[in-house]
Amino acid sequence: MSSTNSLTSEELGSPAQRERRQRILDAAVALSAKGGFEQMQMRAVAERADVALGTLYRYFPSKIHLLVSVLGQQFEEAYLSLVRKPIPGDTAADRVMFVLGRTTRSLQREPNLTEALTRAFMFADASVAGEIHVVEVHVTRMLMAAMRNSRDATTLQPTEEELAITKVVGDVWLASLVQWVTGRASAHDVGASLDTAVRLLLR
Amino acid sequence: MSSTNSLTSEELGSPAQRERRQRILDAAVALSAKGGFEQMQMRAVAERADVALGTLYRYFPSKIHLLVSVLGQQFEEAYLSLVRKPIPGDTAADRVMFVLGRTTRSLQREPNLTEALTRAFMFADASVAGEIHVVEVHVTRMLMAAMRNSRDATTLQPTEEELAITKVVGDVWLASLVQWVTGRASAHDVGASLDTAVRLLLR
DNA sequence: AACCGAACTGGAACGTGTTCCTATTATGCA
DNA sequence: TGCATAATAGGAACACGTTCCAGTTCGGTT
Numbered sequence: 001m002s003s004t005n006s007l008t009s010e011e012l013g014s015p016a017q018r019e020r021r022q023r024i025l026d027a028a029v030a031l032s033a034k035g036g037f038e039q040m041q042m043r044a045v046a047e048r049a050d051v052a053l054g055t056l057y058r059y060f061p062s063k064i065h066l067l068v069s070v071l072g073q074q075f076e077e078a079y080l081s082l083v084r085k086p087i088p089g090d091t092a093a094d095r096v097m098f099v100l101g102r103t104t105r106s107l108q109r110e111p112n113l114t115e116a117l118t119r120a121f122m123f124a125d126a127s128v129a130g131e132i133h134v135v136e137v138h139v140t141r142m143l144m145a146a147m148r149n150s151r152d153a154t155t156l157q158p159t160e161e162e163l164a165i166t167k168v169v170g171d172v173w174l175a176s177l178v179q180w181v182t183g184r185a186s187a188h189d190v191g192a193s194l195d196t197a198v199r200l201l202l203r
Numbered sequence: 204m205s206s207t208n209s210l211t212s213e214e215l216g217s218p219a220q221r222e223r224r225q226r227i228l229d230a231a232v233a234l235s236a237k238g239g240f241e242q243m244q245m246r247a248v249a250e251r252a253d254v255a256l257g258t259l260y261r262y263f264p265s266k267i268h269l270l271v272s273v274l275g276q277q278f279e280e281a282y283l284s285l286v287r288k289p290i291p292g293d294t295a296a297d298r299v300m301f302v303l304g305r306t307t308r309s310l311q312r313e314p315n316l317t318e319a320l321t322r323a324f325m326f327a328d329a330s331v332a333g334e335i336h337v338v339e340v341h342v343t344r345m346l347m348a349a350m351r352n353s354r355d356a357t358t359l360q361p362t363e364e365e366l367a368i369t370k371v372v373g374d375v376w377l378a379s380l381v382q383w384v385t386g387r388a389s390a391h392d393v394g395a396s397l398d399t400a401v402r403l404l405l406r
Numbered sequence: 407a408a409c410c411g412a413a414c415t416g417g418a419a420c421g422t423g424t425t426c427c428t429a430t431t432a433t434g435c436a
Numbered sequence: 437t438g439c440a441t442a443a444t445a446g447g448a449a450c451a452c453g454t455t456c457c458a459g460t461t462c463g464g465t466t
Contacts, residue, residue: 020414051414052415052417053415054413054414054415055414058414
């Protein structure tokens with residue numbers, strides 16, 4: 001597994017390069033959505049994105065880097081869509097459950113894509129730290145926004161307790177998703193696990 | 204990835220077969236301990252266990268099946284060693300932390316082996332459900348024994364609440380281990396995460 | 407416009423997990 | 437003991453992630 005980072009769209013000079021990068025990400029999404037982790041094959045991504053295999057590897061140093069980058073982009077969109085309106089719910093627990101439920105349902109609408117992204121995330125090693133950090137930041141922001149119920153939650157310093165709870169909820173969420181994508185838990189089970197965890201943590 | 208299960212030692216007829224199976228598991232442990240997931244290569248396992256590659260695949264239908272089977276065996280040993288004496292600690296939280304701390308330290312003593320086993324566990328798909336279930340049973344038993352502080356904890360029916368807490372703790376444990384083996388968290392971070400989760404859950 | 411270095415193309419090649427095939431050996435049964 | 441069947445050995449072959457290379461194109465500089 002390569003040790004360098006994926007190219008971010010900021011550090012890409014020309015518009016043509018940014019377009020190429022986005023074509024690659026789009027191709028990865030399309031192929032993952034069709035056939036999951038195994039069928040998202042690097043040669044197929046390159047062909048669909050209309051770039052050479054070597055170019056694909058210049059932009060994303062491995063299949064895992066590519067998929068975790070996709071995940072980061074998906075969560076960024078989810079976060080932006082989420083904070084457009086105030087989060088409904090009277091208590092922190094209600095709001096966190098709203099966010100978890102909404103995001104989980106959205107993931108479950110594209111099971112193959114979610115399988116590919118989740119497995120890549122879990123399989124990633126230290127070289128993918130940068131891409132993973134992006135995902136973690138978005139998840140933390142989403143949950144923090146729910147706990148705070150305020151659009152400027154990111155500007156206030158979170159308390160230790162809030163961060164701890166956020167981390168546990170994130171861990172449970174991830175573990176549940178893994179169980180779901182590997183067929184060891186149903187969609188309902190995921191909801192129940194999150195419900196239980198939030199109830200235990202935010203009481 | 205194959206869809207059949209690994210051969211368990213019970214369903215293996217001859218003693219020679221049981222020995223072969225154990226030689227394979229031992230070889231997998233040795234090679235994983237030396238070089239982690241990537242260096243535990245199927246050809247090397249077959250050679251070290253003195254079986255043909257095809258035979259290795261007859262016993263374990265994939266590298267993931269093999270590693271998760273190893274994990275099951277390791278947890279079985281850990282469980283048996285644990286329940287030999289009463290678990291120290293006055294409260295459920297103390298005893299759960301004792302078990303988590305002890306097991307985690309033991310895993311961290313063989314970082315490469317733990318890396319291989321954890322990544323295999325996280326990467327496993329639905330076809331590995333049987334092997335994964337074995338692991339889950341042992342983990343649940345260990346944590347339940349700690350919460351109950353009684354050797355016959357397995358015979359009593361656990362309450363819903365106990366099961367829910369056990370599941371959340373297990374999820375956090377796994378997520379922390381993943382972060383540790385992928386270099387995204389230190390050994391100390393793992394302890395701190397577990398400490399926090401147990402404190403939040405068993406208060 | 408000519409030039410230079412970086413980026414890209416197309417494709418071969420390599421490594422490792424996995425599959426497959428044939429010859430040989432072990433096992434259980436009559 | 438002799439036979440039928442299953443299990444194993446040995447190794448070729450395949451798939452896909454990854455690397456590498458020679459030739460071509462692109463973008464900026466003078």
